[in-house]
Every structure is written in C-alpha cells, then in structure tokens.
Amino acid sequence: MSTEGNDVITAQVILELAGKLLPKPVRTEHKGRKTTIVGGDPGKAVIQVLPDRVKISVYGVSWVGTHMLKADHEMLAEMYYESLSDPRTAEKILRKLVQVAVLIRKSQFRKCTICLKVHPPEHMLESTCHSCAEKHLGIVF
Numbered sequence: 001m002s003t004e005g006n007d008v009i010t011a012q013v014i015l016e017l018a019g020k021l022l023p024k025p026v027r028t029e030h031k032g033r034k035t036t037i038v039g040g041d042p043g044k045a046v047i048q049v050l051p052d053r054v055k056i057s058v059y060g061v062s063w064v065g066t067h068m069l070k071a072d073h074e075m076l077a078e079m080y081y082e083s084l085s086d087p088r089t090a091e092k093i094l095r096k097l098v099q100v101a102v103l104i105r106k107s108q109f110r111k112c113t114i115c116l117k118v119h120p121p122e123h124m125l126e127s128t129c130h131s132c133a134e135k136h137l138g139i140v141f
C-alpha cells in the first residue's frame with residue numbers, strides 16, 4: 001500500500017486520462033461541477049467527470065423536433081473515485097470501458113443504400129441517410 005499523494009484518484013487524474021483514452025477529436029464542456037468530455041466526431045464515447053465520481057457512456061443524441069439534436073448518452077458505468085484504487089487501475093478500467101462504448105456506438109452506424117457511406121443512426125432514415133433522402137427521395141427535414 002502506498003500513501004503517496006500521486007496515487008490518489010482525483011477529478012484531475014480522471015480528466016487527464018479521459019483526454020488520453022477517448023477517440024480524437026475530444027470536445028470538453030463544463031457545466032457547474034460536471035465536465036463532459038466527448039470523444040470522436042461523430043461522437044463515440046463520453047466521460048463525465050464529477051467531483052467524486054466518473055461516468056462512462058456510449059455517445060448518443062436524439063432529435064428534438066426536426067432540427068435540434070440533444071445529448072442522449074447511454075451510461076455504461078458509474079464509479080466513485082474511492083473505488084478506483086490507483087491511477088494505473090483507473091486507466092485500465094477506463095480504457096476498457098471506452099473501448100466497449102466505442103464498439104457499441106460503431107455497431108449502431110448504418111450504411112446508406114444510396115451513397116454507400118456509413119452514418120450514425122441520428123442521420124439515417126431507415127436505410128437512407130438524411131442528405132440522400134432529401135436529394136433523391138424528396139423528403140424535406
């Protein structure tokens with residue numbers, strides 16, 4: 001057992017790990033005492049850092065009306081810093097959870113039957129992406 005200060009898990013330690021482990025590019029938002037870090041563009045995994053705990057989620061959005069997307073992440077795990085024994089263990093656990101979140105998110109992507117590009121589910125209308133639906137099917141969003 002070590003009592004060295006740098007073995008203690010703090011929000012700062014988790015913030016640094018999040019920046020390192022999440023897929024690039026990384027976007028950070030601060031809201032009150034919560035920092036949300038989204039990895040990937042389109043987003044794939046999300047780490048939310050609170051003063052006492054961290055949450056790892058699969059990135060998700062849902063439409064509010066027809067033109068606005070709102071964050072709708074699916075949480076995989078919530079861990080209090082005291083349950084993460086040291087930075088190395090924290091990194092191992094976070095790395096695995098981020099990998100799982102990315103895999104789940106990628107499994108939701110679909111190939112458009114017209115442009116054959118792969119799109120996240122929020123930009124798909126059944127088997128067609130929104131831009132092809134607009135261009136080729138005359139659907140107006």
Ligand SMILES: [Zn+2]
Pocket residue numbers: 112113114115116117128129130131132133
């Ligand atoms: Zn398309």
